[in-house]
Amino acid sequence: MSEFMRAVLAEAPREELREKLHLFGQFVGDWDFEGIFGRGTPDEWRVPGEWLFSWILGGTAIQDVFICPSRAEQARNPHPDAEYGTTVRFYNPSADTWDICYGLHGGMRIFEARQVGEQIIVRNKDESDGQNEWVFSDVTPASFHWQNRTSYDGGATWQVAFELFARRK
Numbered sequence: 001m002s003e004f005m006r007a008v009l010a011e012a013p014r015e016e017l018r019e020k021l022h023l024f025g026q027f028v029g030d031w032d033f034e035g036i037f038g039r040g041t042p043d044e045w046r047v048p049g050e051w052l053f054s055w056i057l058g059g060t061a062i063q064d065v066f067i068c069p070s071r072a073e074q075a076r077n078p079h080p081d082a083e084y085g086t087t088v089r090f091y092n093p094s095a096d097t098w099d100i101c102y103g104l105h106g107g108m109r110i111f112e113a114r115q116v117g118e119q120i121i122v123r124n125k126d127e128s129d130g131q132n133e134w135v136f137s138d139v140t141p142a143s144f145h146w147q148n149r150t151s152y153d154g155g156a157t158w159q160v161a162f163e164l165f166a167r168r169k
Protein backbone atom coordinates (compact mmCIF):
# COMPACT_ATOMS: atom_id res chain seq x y z
CA MET A 1 0.00 0.00 0.00
CA SER A 2 1.32 3.46 -0.85
CA GLU A 3 2.17 6.03 1.82
CA PHE A 4 -0.73 8.11 0.53
CA MET A 5 -3.20 5.28 1.12
CA ARG A 6 -1.74 4.61 4.59
CA ALA A 7 -2.18 8.30 5.43
CA VAL A 8 -5.76 8.47 4.11
CA LEU A 9 -7.28 5.19 5.31
CA ALA A 10 -7.95 4.49 8.99
CA GLU A 11 -8.84 1.25 10.75
CA ALA A 12 -11.39 2.76 13.14
CA PRO A 13 -12.85 6.05 14.35
CA ARG A 14 -10.82 8.22 16.66
CA GLU A 15 -11.89 7.02 20.11
CA GLU A 16 -13.01 10.40 21.49
CA LEU A 17 -15.21 10.89 18.37
CA ARG A 18 -16.65 7.35 18.22
CA GLU A 19 -20.12 8.25 19.53
CA LYS A 20 -20.58 11.33 17.31
CA LEU A 21 -19.22 9.56 14.23
CA HIS A 22 -21.61 6.62 14.61
CA LEU A 23 -24.34 8.30 12.53
CA PHE A 24 -22.37 7.54 9.35
CA GLY A 25 -19.84 5.19 10.95
CA GLN A 26 -22.53 2.51 11.08
CA PHE A 27 -22.23 2.27 7.29
CA VAL A 28 -18.48 1.55 7.23
CA GLY A 29 -18.01 -1.59 5.18
CA ASP A 30 -19.07 -2.86 1.78
CA TRP A 31 -22.63 -2.84 0.48
CA ASP A 32 -24.42 -4.16 -2.61
CA PHE A 33 -27.63 -2.47 -3.67
CA GLU A 34 -30.49 -2.63 -6.09
CA GLY A 35 -31.11 0.85 -7.47
CA ILE A 36 -34.46 1.87 -8.90
CA PHE A 37 -35.07 4.76 -11.30
CA GLY A 38 -38.69 5.79 -11.93
CA ARG A 39 -40.18 3.32 -9.47
CA GLY A 40 -43.78 2.45 -10.29
CA THR A 41 -43.71 4.09 -13.73
CA PRO A 42 -43.59 2.53 -17.21
CA ASP A 43 -39.94 3.69 -17.40
CA GLU A 44 -38.88 1.90 -14.19
CA TRP A 45 -35.29 0.67 -14.42
CA ARG A 46 -33.48 -1.48 -11.85
CA VAL A 47 -29.73 -1.69 -11.61
CA PRO A 48 -27.22 -3.39 -9.27
CA GLY A 49 -24.65 -1.18 -7.58
CA GLU A 50 -21.97 -1.00 -4.89
CA TRP A 51 -21.43 1.42 -2.03
CA LEU A 52 -18.16 1.15 -0.11
CA PHE A 53 -17.59 3.14 3.13
CA SER A 54 -14.29 3.55 5.03
CA TRP A 55 -12.78 5.48 7.94
CA ILE A 56 -10.26 8.09 6.80
CA LEU A 57 -7.92 10.80 8.07
CA GLY A 58 -6.93 9.26 11.38
CA GLY A 59 -10.48 8.14 12.09
CA THR A 60 -11.92 11.68 11.99
CA ALA A 61 -14.02 11.33 8.82
CA ILE A 62 -15.74 8.82 6.55
CA GLN A 63 -15.35 8.46 2.83
CA ASP A 64 -17.41 6.34 0.49
CA VAL A 65 -17.29 5.28 -3.12
CA PHE A 66 -20.63 5.02 -4.93
CA ILE A 67 -20.63 2.81 -8.03
CA CYS A 68 -23.76 2.46 -10.17
CA PRO A 69 -24.00 0.16 -12.03
CA SER A 70 -21.69 -2.13 -10.08
CA ARG A 71 -18.26 -2.99 -11.46
CA ALA A 72 -19.46 -6.52 -12.24
CA GLU A 73 -22.48 -5.16 -14.16
CA GLN A 74 -20.24 -2.69 -16.01
CA ALA A 75 -17.97 -5.57 -17.10
CA ARG A 76 -20.99 -7.48 -18.50
CA ASN A 77 -22.94 -4.52 -19.84
CA PRO A 78 -21.10 -1.16 -20.04
CA HIS A 79 -23.27 1.88 -19.27
CA PRO A 80 -22.09 5.20 -20.74
CA ASP A 81 -23.94 7.15 -18.03
CA ALA A 82 -22.58 5.12 -15.10
CA GLU A 83 -21.92 7.01 -11.85
CA TYR A 84 -18.62 6.50 -10.05
CA GLY A 85 -18.41 9.08 -7.29
CA THR A 86 -17.04 9.68 -3.82
CA THR A 87 -18.37 11.37 -0.71
CA VAL A 88 -16.31 12.74 2.16
CA ARG A 89 -18.21 13.23 5.44
CA PHE A 90 -16.89 15.32 8.35
CA TYR A 91 -18.67 15.73 11.68
CA ASN A 92 -19.01 19.43 12.59
CA PRO A 93 -19.05 19.70 16.41
CA SER A 94 -19.90 23.42 16.46
CA ALA A 95 -23.19 22.82 14.62
CA ASP A 96 -23.73 19.15 15.63
CA THR A 97 -24.20 18.34 11.93
CA TRP A 98 -22.16 16.75 9.17
CA ASP A 99 -20.41 18.66 6.37
CA ILE A 100 -20.45 16.57 3.23
CA CYS A 101 -18.90 16.89 -0.22
CA TYR A 102 -19.88 14.58 -3.09
CA GLY A 103 -17.84 14.59 -6.27
CA LEU A 104 -17.86 12.74 -9.54
CA HIS A 105 -16.62 13.35 -13.05
CA GLY A 106 -18.22 16.61 -14.11
CA GLY A 107 -19.53 17.89 -10.80
CA MET A 108 -19.40 18.42 -7.07
CA ARG A 109 -22.15 19.07 -4.51
CA ILE A 110 -22.01 20.31 -0.93
CA PHE A 111 -24.45 18.95 1.68
CA GLU A 112 -25.23 19.19 5.37
CA ALA A 113 -26.60 16.18 7.25
CA ARG A 114 -28.28 15.46 10.56
CA GLN A 115 -30.43 12.83 12.15
CA VAL A 116 -34.15 13.58 12.05
CA GLY A 117 -36.10 11.00 14.03
CA GLU A 118 -35.14 7.59 12.66
CA GLN A 119 -33.84 9.01 9.38
CA ILE A 120 -30.61 10.65 8.29
CA ILE A 121 -31.39 13.68 6.12
CA VAL A 122 -28.62 14.95 3.84
CA ARG A 123 -29.61 18.34 2.35
CA ASN A 124 -28.04 19.99 -0.66
CA LYS A 125 -26.75 23.46 0.27
CA ASP A 126 -27.56 24.78 -3.25
CA GLU A 127 -31.32 25.06 -3.77
CA SER A 128 -31.16 26.70 -7.21
CA ASP A 129 -32.85 23.61 -8.67
CA GLY A 130 -35.26 23.00 -5.78
CA GLN A 131 -34.64 21.37 -2.42
CA ASN A 132 -32.64 18.19 -2.84
CA GLU A 133 -32.24 15.57 -0.11
CA TRP A 134 -30.64 12.22 0.27
CA VAL A 135 -32.55 10.23 2.89
CA PHE A 136 -31.22 7.16 4.71
CA SER A 137 -34.05 5.20 6.37
CA ASP A 138 -34.86 1.73 7.69
CA VAL A 139 -31.23 1.42 8.77
CA THR A 140 -30.18 -1.90 10.35
CA PRO A 141 -26.70 -3.41 10.73
CA ALA A 142 -27.33 -5.41 7.52
CA SER A 143 -29.48 -3.14 5.33
CA PHE A 144 -30.79 0.35 4.61
CA HIS A 145 -33.05 2.24 2.23
CA TRP A 146 -31.83 5.43 0.51
CA GLN A 147 -33.63 8.00 -1.64
CA ASN A 148 -32.52 10.93 -3.76
CA ARG A 149 -35.52 13.24 -3.75
CA THR A 150 -36.33 16.81 -4.77
CA SER A 151 -39.03 19.30 -3.80
CA TYR A 152 -39.97 22.28 -5.94
CA ASP A 153 -42.60 23.59 -3.48
CA GLY A 154 -40.62 24.16 -0.29
CA GLY A 155 -40.88 20.58 0.94
CA ALA A 156 -44.66 20.14 0.67
CA THR A 157 -44.23 17.35 -1.89
CA TRP A 158 -41.23 15.29 -3.00
CA GLN A 159 -40.25 13.58 -6.25
CA VAL A 160 -37.98 10.55 -5.90
CA ALA A 161 -35.48 10.46 -8.77
CA PHE A 162 -33.61 7.39 -7.56
CA GLU A 163 -33.76 5.04 -4.61
CA LEU A 164 -31.86 2.01 -3.52
CA PHE A 165 -32.11 -0.90 -1.15
CA ALA A 166 -28.68 -1.85 0.24
CA ARG A 167 -27.45 -5.10 1.81
CA ARG A 168 -24.15 -5.48 3.61
CA LYS A 169 -21.74 -7.77 1.73
